[in-house]
Amino acid sequence: WEIAYNPIRAEDGRIIGAFHHAVDVTDRLREQAELTDTQEALRQAQKMEAVGQLTGGLAHDFNNLLTGMMGNIEMLQMRVARGRLEDLDRFVLAAQGAGRRAASLTQRLLAFSRRQTLDPKPTDVNRLIAGMEDLLRRTVGPSNTIEVVGAAGLWTANIDAGQLENALLNLCINARDAMPDGGRITIETANKWLDDRAARERDLPPGQYLSVCVTDTGTGMAPEIADRVFEPFFTTKPLGEGTGLGLSMIYGFARQSNGQVRVYSELGSGTTICIYLPRHLGDAASGDDVAAIAAASAATGETILVVDDEATIRHLIDEVLDEAGYTVSGAADGAAGIKVLQSGARIELLITDVGLPGGMNGRQVADAARALRPGLKVLFITGYAENAAVGNGHLEP
Structure with missing residues (x-):
């Protein structure tokens, strides 16, 4: 029951009594409970729909990429077996390209939740776009033209x-x-100076930003579509033709960069999507750091211990370090790695995966190694995003 009391007042405003009434709210409470149950069922259905879109899109994309990798590797193997050693680079490059695209897809999965690891550096955005023009023109095809308007x-x-x-x-x-x-x-x-009003419209603090806008002359979007384009898994493409992570990846990147992304579209009149990025007070980074690394002297036989439970990755690291002139010792888990260190073997560097089986993660392996050899240098490697590795307790922030 719901009971309400209302005072009864005389003409001069004095309270001379009270009126109360009671209402049976059983039906209303039942309807509210049913509405709550319905909303929960709807949320669950939307969650399952999102999972279906995700798995369908990922299966399609990864199958295509795996086909590209495996097909080119098998062609390479066949050509080598037959002694046809000319023009093998194209198979290697094609397999590498498919592998990079698979890695990019994984990054998009991390990015939609804003958990990918970023490596920010002062960047000349005009120069970056100019370096991409050929790739972009090939990607959009001959029926589309690309015009680049870079601000002076x-x-x-x-x-x-x-x-x-x-x-x-x-x-x-x-x-x-x-x-x-x-x-x-x-x-x-x-370049954009955003005052209070302009910044508020873009959900940004006032200040100096640069914008990168991509505009098309296409079909445009209805308002209800434009409002959802940055939602993870949302896509207007058929199942299996995309994950719905592309635009949410862009949103995640912009927000992690302390910027924002906005869509401006009208059905039948094309679409503009703008990324707003904070101004950096300084010059763009040069290529000197990369050149210095490339010019570094080769190793002279130093020994490195590699601890990784994935044999393929461990052997690949072994091959790369061997090519660079290092001696490599491998271990499949933390206990095996500690045994190597206890043996007295000469080890200059420990490389360990963060997530390891057998009760010891990479952080614990490093701590045990440092207890045995206090001056030992340690390099962590991981498939986690940086903050995911910290959040899972593998590494200290």
């Missing part, structure tokens, strides 16, 4: 250049798909 004196952004490249590639692919009969894609950069 564009500010520097402190970003992960590889993630911005992935974002631009995704935006151009989406623009291409929105123009089945061909059209024009414009990539435009600009």
Whole structure:
């Protein structure tokens, strides 16, 4: 029952009594409970739909990539077996390309939840776009034209250049798909001073930003579609033709970079998607660091202990380090690695996976190794995103 009391007042405002009434709310409470159950069932159905979209898209994408890798490796093996050693590089390069795209797909999975590891550096965005033009033109095909409008004196952004490249590639692919009969894609950069109002409209703090906008002359989007494009797993493509992670990856990258992304679209009039990135007060990084690494002297037989439970990765690291002139000792788990260290063998560096089986993770292996050899240098490797490794308790933040 729901009981309400209302005072009865005289003409002069004095309370001279009270009126109360009671209402049976059984039906209303039952309806509220049924509504709650219905909403929970809807959330569960939406969750299952998202899982279905995710698994269908991933299975399609990974199967294509695995076919590309395995097919080219098998062709390479066949040609070598037959003694046909000319022009083998194309099979190697094709397999490598498929592997990189598979790694990129994994990054998108991490990115939609904003858990990928970024490597921000001061970046000249105009130069980055110019370096991608040929790739973008090949990607969108001959029926589409690309126009690049780079702002003079564009500010520097402190970003992960590889993630911005992935974002631009995704935006151009989406623009291409929105123009089945061909059209024009414009990539435009600009410096932006966002005052309180403009910043509020973009959900950003006021300040200096640079924008990277991709505009197409395609079909555009209805408001209800535009409102959902950054949702993980949301896609208007048929099942199996995409994961719905491309735009949410862009959103995750922009937010991790302390920026924002916005979509402006009208049905039948094309779409513009803009990434806003904070200005970095400094010059873009040069290639000196990379050149210094490339020019580093070769190893002279130093011994490295590699601890990784995945044999394929362990053997690959072995081959790479051997080519660089190092001596390598391998172990499949933490206990085996500790035994090597206890043996008195000369070890200059420990490389260990973060996630290991057998009760000892990489952090614990490193601690035990340092207890045995206090001056030992340790390098961690992991398939986790950086904050996922910390969150799972494998590494200290």
